[in-house]
Amino acid sequence: MTTLLNIDKDQWLVILTAIIAIGTIILVWLTWWLLKKSKQNIDNSRLIGLVEKALEKIPTPLDPDQPPIISSSDLKKLEEKMNLISKRNISLSPELLLKLGNVEYTQGNPSKALSYFEIAFEQAKANGDYVIAGGCLGNIGVVYKNKGDLDTALKYHKNAMKIHVDIGDKASEARDLGNIGLVYEIRGDLDTALKYYQDAIRICPDIDHKECLTACLNNMGKIYADKGDLDRALKCFEDALAIYREIDDKLGEAISLGNIGLIYMNRCDLDTALNYYEDALNIARNNSYKQVEASQLCHIGSIYMDKDDLNTALKYYEDALKIARDIGYKQNVANYLGNIGLLYTYKGDLDTALRYQKDALTIDRKIGYKEGEAADLCNIGLVYSDRGDYDTALKYHEDALMIARDIGHRQGEARQLRNIGLIYEKKGYPDSALKYLKDALGVLEKFKLAYEKDIIIDAIEELNKNKNKDG
Secondary structure (H helix, E strand, C coil): CCEECCEEHHHHHHHHHHHHHHHHHHHHHHHHHHHHHHHHHHHHHHHHHHHHHHCCCCCCCCCCCCCCCCCHHHHHHHHHHHHHHHHHCCCCCHHHHHHHHHHHHHCCCHHHHHHHHHHHHHHHHHHCCHHHHHHHHHHHHHHHHHHCCHHHHHHHHHHHHHHHHHCCCHHHHHHHHHHHHHHHHHHCCHHHHHHHHHHHHHHHHHHCCHHHHHHHHHHHHHHHHHHCCHHHHHHHHHHHHHHHHHCCCHHHHHHHHHHHHHHHHHCCCHHHHHHHHHHHHHHHHHCCCHHHHHHHHHHHHHHHHHCCCHHHHHHHHHHHHHHHHHHCCHHHHHHHHHHHHHHHHHHCCHHHHHHHHHHHHHHHHHHCCHHHHHHHHHHHHHHHHHHCCHHHHHHHHHHHHHHHHHHCCHHHHHHHHHHHHHHHHHHCCHHHHHHHHHHHHHHHHHCCCCCCHHHHHHHHHHHHHHHHHHC
16 A cells, blocks of 8 residues: 555655654653743742842841841842842742841832732641731831821731731730730820730740840830830849840840940939940940941940930931941931031031921931921921921911821820920910910820920929019
């Protein structure tokens, strides 16, 4: 039989040769594709490994007081890697997403941080990784706290704590209790805040978690300082310092020394405060704790401000500002700009002061830090008050008061009521001045705050005395 399907032998030979050739081409292409895919998978794994390495020292819990530090050069390299990951649509683990969110928050990008935290939460929940899921909720709560949305922050922190209680993660539960306490502290509900800190302390011995205990002691010390009970505050800070030294935690030791310095500064013992700040600064520098170094430089600058040595104070403030800019922590950049602005106000260079305060305001508004925004508005109001432009000053203090009330920051509310009262006094309206000063005193007394209470009482007494003279 010479044909098959009406196709002769020679034609079949051509067809079979073509099929074999095509098959060979397909096989070669498939081999090449698989090799390429394998190489890409290796490249992708290597890329993820490089991101893991870059984020190795970034903690998963978000703590604005001890933000994750990443140098500008390392940050640029990380951004390049993340661009490649985005182009290749590579999935990252929830833990890496959580750390990336912390970096974004420090860089002043709260919306990006929230996006990372929310994606990480959904992935962690789907994977059954409730430790990371709870951590995501806690970090989201921190972002909302600093945005001034305290009700939303509280909801997230309580949801985080529920997860950690359910899985028996005592260390994270203690952290959640501390975060909830911080929200109540900002609201001015110091007794409730103290209760949460004490609850956290009760958990710490069960888990032999010294870092948890010291964090709670530091938080309690700040509460007692706000209440004006400096002796109890000092004891909390000294107890924390002793534990940090016992476990050889240099970062904690530096922070506690700084806290003790604040107590002596509040007592107007400037030389003792300076000694503590300098000890904290030395530890921070020796261990490359840049954030703590900047904080201590700022504290030392404030000491020299109080000593009336403005040139030395300015040098320390500028050094702190440089570090904050180098590490990219926008919140502290705004804070230190505000301090420099206050110094120029004190020097009488009001144009320079206003420029610094407006720069600080721009940053705080951009990153959504409401407490900082209110402080900046207040500082700008002080500049206009010193210029004698009381109406403009009044507007800035009223805007600051509105924010303080919106976010429930009671100390800030009292500060603005006092400032508005003092402006009315300067404008020659003693009755309005008395009303605002008494309202300020009422806030302090209602929430058991000590902030400048004696100054407000003295101002009220002076106004009443002048009214009686006029009468």
